[in-house]
Amino acid sequence: MIFSFDLLINAVVSGILIGGFYAAVTSGVSLSFGILDIVNIAHPAFIILGSYLAYVANATLGVDPILASIVMMPLFFVLGSGIYQVYYVSFEKRGQESLRGLAFFFGLLFITEVTLVLYFGVDYRYVEARYIGPSWHFAMLDIPLRILVPCLVSLVMTAGLQIFLTRSFLGRAIMAVAQDQLALRLMAVDPIKIKRIAFGISIATASLAGAFLIIIQPVEPSVGREYIGRIFAICVLGGMGSLPGTVIAAMLLGIVESLTSTFYGPSWAPAVSFGFLLLTLAVRPAGLLGR
Amino acid sequence: MRTPVFLLIWLGISALVFAISIEINNDYIFFAGYVVLQYVALGTAWNILGGYCGYVNFGSAAFFALGAYSTVAIYKLITEYDFYRMPIPMLMLIGGIVSGIVGFGMGYLTLRLRGAFFAIATLALAVVLQTLVVNWDYVGGSRGAYIIRPEQIEPIGNYIRYLFLIMMLLAVAAIAIARMIEHSRLGYGFASIRDDELAAEASGVPTLRLKLIATTISGALMGMAGAPFPYYIGYLQPSSTFGLDYAVNSIAMPLIGGTTSWVGPLIGALLLGSLQQIATVTISSAVNLLIVGFLLVIFVIIAPNGIVGLIHTYFQRKPENFVGRRRIEAEMPGRVP
Amino acid sequence: MIAAGPSNANGTAANGAAPALLEIENLGKRFGGFVALENITLSVPPGERLGLIGPNGSGKSTLVNCICGTLRNEQGTVQFGGQRLDGLQAHQRTRLGLARSFQLPRPFVSLTLADNIRIPLLYTVATRSGSHRAAHEIEERCAALLHQVGLGDKARRLPRDLTQVEMRKLELARAMAAEPKLLIADEAMAGLTHSEIADILSLLIRLNEQGVTIILIEHIMSAVMSFSRRLVVLVSGRKIADGMPDDVMRDPEVERAYLGQ
Numbered sequence: 001m002i003f004s005f006d007l008l009i010n011a012v013v014s015g016i017l018i019g020g021f022y023a024a025v026t027s028g029v030s031l032s033f034g035i036l037d038i039v040n041i042a043h044p045a046f047i048i049l050g051s052y053l054a055y056v057a058n059a060t061l062g063v064d065p066i067l068a069s070i071v072m073m074p075l076f077f078v079l080g081s082g083i084y085q086v087y088y089v090s091f092e093k094r095g096q097e098s099l100r101g102l103a104f105f106f107g108l109l110f111i112t113e114v115t116l117v118l119y120f121g122v123d124y125r126y127v128e129a130r131y132i133g134p135s136w137h138f139a140m141l142d143i144p145l146r147i148l149v150p151c152l153v154s155l156v157m158t159a160g161l162q163i164f165l166t167r168s169f170l171g172r173a174i175m176a177v178a179q180d181q182l183a184l185r186l187m188a189v190d191p192i193k194i195k196r197i198a199f200g201i202s203i204a205t206a207s208l209a210g211a212f213l214i215i216i217q218p219v220e221p222s223v224g225r226e227y228i229g230r231i232f233a234i235c236v237l238g239g240m241g242s243l244p245g246t247v248i249a250a251m252l253l254g255i256v257e258s259l260t261s262t263f264y265g266p267s268w269a270p271a272v273s274f275g276f277l278l279l280t281l282a283v284r285p286a287g288l289l290g291r
Numbered sequence: 292m293r294t295p296v297f298l299l300i301w302l303g304i305s306a307l308v309f310a311i312s313i314e315i316n317n318d319y320i321f322f323a324g325y326v327v328l329q330y331v332a333l334g335t336a337w338n339i340l341g342g343y344c345g346y347v348n349f350g351s352a353a354f355f356a357l358g359a360y361s362t363v364a365i366y367k368l369i370t371e372y373d374f375y376r377m378p379i380p381m382l383m384l385i386g387g388i389v390s391g392i393v394g395f396g397m398g399y400l401t402l403r404l405r406g407a408f409f410a411i412a413t414l415a416l417a418v419v420l421q422t423l424v425v426n427w428d429y430v431g432g433s434r435g436a437y438i439i440r441p442e443q444i445e446p447i448g449n450y451i452r453y454l455f456l457i458m459m460l461l462a463v464a465a466i467a468i469a470r471m472i473e474h475s476r477l478g479y480g481f482a483s484i485r486d487d488e489l490a491a492e493a494s495g496v497p498t499l500r501l502k503l504i505a506t507t508i509s510g511a512l513m514g515m516a517g518a519p520f521p522y523y524i525g526y527l528q529p530s531s532t533f534g535l536d537y538a539v540n541s542i543a544m545p546l547i548g549g550t551t552s553w554v555g556p557l558i559g560a561l562l563l564g565s566l567q568q569i570a571t572v573t574i575s576s577a578v579n580l581l582i583v584g585f586l587l588v589i590f591v592i593i594a595p596n597g598i599v600g601l602i603h604t605y606f607q608r609k610p611e612n613f614v615g616r617r618r619i620e621a622e623m624p625g626r627v628p
Numbered sequence: 629m630i631a632a633g634p635s636n637a638n639g640t641a642a643n644g645a646a647p648a649l650l651e652i653e654n655l656g657k658r659f660g661g662f663v664a665l666e667n668i669t670l671s672v673p674p675g676e677r678l679g680l681i682g683p684n685g686s687g688k689s690t691l692v693n694c695i696c697g698t699l700r701n702e703q704g705t706v707q708f709g710g711q712r713l714d715g716l717q718a719h720q721r722t723r724l725g726l727a728r729s730f731q732l733p734r735p736f737v738s739l740t741l742a743d744n745i746r747i748p749l750l751y752t753v754a755t756r757s758g759s760h761r762a763a764h765e766i767e768e769r770c771a772a773l774l775h776q777v778g779l780g781d782k783a784r785r786l787p788r789d790l791t792q793v794e795m796r797k798l799e800l801a802r803a804m805a806a807e808p809k810l811l812i813a814d815e816a817m818a819g820l821t822h823s824e825i826a827d828i829l830s831l832l833i834r835l836n837e838q839g840v841t842i843i844l845i846e847h848i849m850s851a852v853m854s855f856s857r858r859l860v861v862l863v864s865g866r867k868i869a870d871g872m873p874d875d876v877m878r879d880p881e882v883e884r885a886y887l888g889q
Contacts (some may be wrong), residue, residue, distance in 0.1 A: 102410055106349075
């Protein structure tokens with residue numbers, strides 16, 4: 001473990017950039033868990049699905065993965081809406097969300113992951129694009145573009161989502177449905193439809209996040225499991241539904257992970273995110289900018 | 292039916308099953324049967340916290356693995372220092388104690404969290420424990436650990452048959468404990484926590500204490516199920532031992548079988564476990580998890596009370612409270628519910 | 629039974645009799661920036677029939693939650709039977725003899741009515757030193773309690789088969805099952821018919837005659853007036869009146885804040 005300022009700066013910057021990516025990954029769950037109170041533990045699986053679809057588009061058609069995933073967002077939206085409908089009818093209506101709803105998503109996680117294994121095998125897959133490979137050198141910084149580009153697009157996507165939620169009627173209806181369903185009904189807005197749309201959007205973000213993931217690192221089906229802890233740690237730390245909070249928390253986690261990995265070795269990395277989560281739950285469940 | 296009678300009946304059934312298996316004389320039955328029985332124990336253990344109290348534990352693998360790794364640690368002691376060779380029941384006891392303590396600790400840290408947060412916290416804890424073990428070189432770290440299984444053990448003969456027998460006895464113990472809880476004041480307390488924790492507190496139920504009891508018993512049983520595992524499998528690897536596969540199975544089997552009584556996990560484990568063994572042999576082992584995932588999702592949607600619930604509906608009996616339908620046994624033998 | 633004589637305006641017994649069963653001093657509770665309760669001071673002597681009224685959102689249920697331990701008050705103290713309740717969990721307070729029914733009924737949905745009653749019997753009554761109950765005694769007590777609230781023939785049913793009204797009665801029966809010294813009935817009579825209200829009132833009066841102190845939180849004025857020997861009014865988290873029911877109702881501030889709306 002050689003401590004050098006160079007290494008430190010690069011680790012921190014790397015952490016910030018990865019954090020930007022983590023923010024995109026978590027934004028969907030901020031929506032579904034933070035705002036709608038749906039514990040979609042299968043979200044990482046949908047991200048991996050997005051990665052694989054981007055991979056297929058990239059490998060067969062040579063399309064840029066980010067572009068491909070944007071095109072596929074409507075598909076994911078429909079998938080999300082469908083899943084919510086099943087979830088609502090089977091669990092929310094009956095008031096059994098806690099145990100059975102969790103089990104439902106857990107089952108979906110496995111179904112998605114194993115289907116991908118059966119179809120694609122367990123080999124690592126990666127995509128090719130012009131920005132994967134070169135790095136940007138700036139003073140002592142060494143920033144791989146394959147991390148910079150997804151980070152920037154992530155932040156754009158997260159900002160777009162935030163604007164949508166705070167400025168548009170639909171977005172504000174989504175924020176409202178978390179707080180007062182009756183009031184929405186009285187305004188002739190069907191809360192179930194709003195939640196369905198919101199969940200659809202949540203899954204749609206997974207498509208894009210999946211493209212980011214496979215640009216940053218090679219992907220195989222079980223990679224999603226590492227992200228469960230990260231996503232929920234960031235979501236809780238970021239204040240359950242606050243997107244700005246999510247970004248800050250994501251970057252914090254990214255930095256801590258990066259520093260740990262650089263100076264202590266990568267085998268401790270999983271413990272970092274999950275340890276973060278436990279700490280947050282124990283100390284400040286309301287998060288940094290909490291509700 | 293009093294507990295001793297129940298135990299005798301099931302011990303009798305076990306003896307029968309064991310005798311028949313020896314007659315058939317195909318070692319595969321013992322290998323496959325061990326796994327199925329292991330899941331009976333794991334599913335029943337999970338259900339004590341999950342089904343009875345309503346707290347979903349995603350970290351079952353961690354307790355199972357802790358039991359396995361405490362066996363590995365002791366095995367290393369034996370081989371390095373020519374330590375006293377511990378018989379498996381003793382290893383199980385130790386594994387149970389270790390996992391029980393960790394269960395208590397986990398409960399203490401996480402049980403103040405509400406439903407979903409508790410579940411996520413258990414997952415987090417499992418990963419943290421896994422990382423700790425992976426970085427502990429004494430038990431092999433990420434490279435894994437080898438255990439040499441003895442060939443024979445008198446008077447049973449083949450060692451795998453011995454392991455099978457031990458696991459069967461553990462399974463019987465697990466369902467007996469589950470049933471005993473159901474019939475006791477503890478069972479009523481658990482059910483009240485599951486239904487409405489706030490109202491339970493207001494009714495005088497010491498909810499935190501009961502939940503800690505549940506996590507400790509649940510963890511200990513899982514640890515006991517894990518203790519013989521290194522001898523069964525020969526080579527222990529952290530990634531698979533701590534894998535989510537154990538989590539999904541220990542959740543799916545009670546949910547599919549039925550969470551409100553000891554019968555559910557038993558049925559779920561026997562059916563699902565056997566199905567998985569057959570699938571592993573005929574198709575592939577990856578399909579296992581696909582089956583579990585599908586069945587879990589389907590059952591949770593259409594049959595929330597599991598197979599037990601379906602049976603009750605089919606026979607037109609009202610699925611009344613399964614816990615608590617039977618009264619506290621001790622004072623009232625012979626009264627029909 | 630300790631007779632509760634006429635009370636002074638600040639709640640202490642006029643003849644300086646037995647110390648208060650429930651003593652609340654300067655209780656305050658905030659939710660973030662919102663002040664739910666401020667400076668609540670209340671003294672309830674044993675055997676009292678106290679009515680607690682106030683507009684919706686005035687903090688009545690919050691006060692009950694703070695007394696019973698479901699919520700923690702940041703300011704002030706609550707004493708029960710001379711013992712400070714700081715830091716005691718809700719179940720410990722129930723075991724000391726403080727029981728409450730919930731405004732929105734919270735039955736144990738997977739248990740029969742009989743078992744709903746059994747829970748407090750098993751965990752409160754049976755744990756009190758010196759009172760070991762055999763199983764059949766507990767069984768009889770369950771049946772008796774259900775009978776008292778008119779649910780005797782539904783002992784083996786599930787809560788989901790009950791009407792809203794019946795659920796309120798179950799809620800009350802469950803609180804009674806804890807054999808409390810002080811029972812707080814939180815809007816137990818909402819939606820009941822006149823005769824049902826009369827039933828519940830006579831039930832509560834009978835309980836009171838057996839020595840149970842009762843705090844009745846209600847909106848139904850006729851019931852409150854006929855039951856209470858003392859009336860406390862809560863508005864916007866503050867206590868604005870405390871005394872004999874007739875006096876309180878004539879208090880202009882009460883008229884303005886509560887009745888005049």
